[in-house]
Amino acid sequence: MSLHWEGEHQDQGRARAAAEELAALRAGQVGESLTLGNEFSEIRVSLVRTRNGVRLLVEAAKSGQWVTLDPLELEALTWQGPATFSAMVGHPFSSLFPDQDDTGEPAS
Incomplete structure (x- = not known):
């Protein structure tokens, strides 16, 4: 028995697009990443070059969430x-x- 849900294909498409975007961002990394952590969280920050300029890539190790921030x-x-x-x-x-x-x- 396999589970399916309404919007499953849309979720898969969004997840695939997000993974591809993250891979492209990591490919544009400048220098080394910096990892910061404490008992509540661990994050990795990286400087990445994009077609719209330099961004800070912030990745949460436990959740897999990430965001890029411009200056x-x-x-x-x-x-x-x-x-x-x-x-x-x-x-x-x-x-x-x-x-x-x-x-x-x-x-x-």
Whole structure:
């Protein structure tokens, strides 16, 4: 017996596209990665070159989640207060804006 779910093929397609994108980003890595960790988390940060300039690739070892940040997005982190980070840590694996997807469009 095998399990199937509605949207299974879309999920597989998105996972495959994300894996290909990550592989392409890693191929553009500049220098060595830096790994940071404590008892709660471990992440690897790498500098990567993309067609839109240099980005910081941040990968979470345990979850497999990753994100790239451009210089302005990194600077925006400095504008945040402790409450913003507490809210992000308090709701892992979800957006601070649940009515929108990662593109800023209403979630379907």
